[in-house]
Amino acid sequence: MTSFNITNINANGWLVLFNAPNTLCWIRIVLMFVSIQRFGQRNYLLFIIYHTVSGFLDSLDGILARNLNQISLVGRYFELILDSYAHFIMYACVGLLYPSYIVYFYIEIALELWSIMFDYHINRLPKSDLSWLHKTTFLSTTCSVSIYHHPNLRLLNWYGPDIFHTLLVLRYILINDSNKKLIRYIQRYITLNKIYLLIKITLLFTGFFSILRTSVTSCFLLDKLYRMARVK
Template identity: 85%
Template sequence: QRNYLLFVIYHTVSGFLDSLDGIFARHLNQKSLLGAYFEFILDTYAHFVMYACIGLLYPSYIVYFYIEIALELWNIMFNSHVNALPKSNLAWLHKTTFLSTTCSVSIYHSPNLRLFNWYGPDIFHTVLVLRYILVDDNNKKLIRYIQRYITLNKLYLFIKIILIFTGFFSILRTSITSCFLLDKIYRMAGAQ
């Protein structure tokens, strides 16, 4: 028995706890090597699992989710490589290039949209699972319960609006991640 609703609940709780952890760490100026490592690894692992699961729910879009996994994996490998280099050899990383300018001048770095940039993609993926639950509800228990409070047409319209709005930020994050990755590779190739 697959219980997708548990995924939505666990993923949402995990996201809130991760956010609170980050807020408290920044507010209290708490840093540790182990904490940074776990933050880096656990967030990425959660994204990999989420992309793979949602790709299985929506097989026609699985290529998009594989691209997301590949981009995150390449970024991890590249950043790990850069972090392993001696700090004196990183002057090439701070040079301005066309790609770095293009990546930085974007809606992605707008302070007013920062929350959407951070959480929009996760909301998008969570709502995709919710949509799948509603469409694939075989015994219609959940739908009958929801219809007590809101019509299905209004609910589907609300889901569609959320998917369009947060889907924009999901695609934006993928594009910006690709841009920064290409920029780092370009800089590294030009390094002496």
């Protein structure tokens, strides 16, 4: 069996491009485009389904890459681009469904773009010039303790906002379901009042972590810019 190691520069490029984890990335690309198409057709339920499946594949490709020893540079590139692209799609679409909150979702997009560009700039600098980046400050320490040093909080930080955005779309579907098909189907198993209550509670819980992640990301970025500004 061919070993796809990130240091193996003699590996067959086509085999690496279409190995198991990267094939999942290609599937994710297709799913994202299809999800946008469904959103444009106002088929928001299929939009959620395709987007959720894409998110599931995002978790699976990393597991496959590690277990099959198929970690590659192109895989890391896919991971960065597709994760950001998936976030942009969800932020923009939810912002369109909830115009009164569109500023918040576009702030999310801006923060993600700034973080990507910052990391891109930093990665181009010699390591000898990055000593300032690894110095801790009160702000960075506080942010790290608040989320990243606790495994359960870290998990909620990763998946809480995704659940929050998905539930916002589901809530929109239920409120604006003119044919009431989805509502009638759900009412076979649970009353509508209980559904709304469950969605409301979950939105409040996951929304807190969504806002927390936005705040912490903003603080981390501000802290990095502050440390960069102090470099002569």
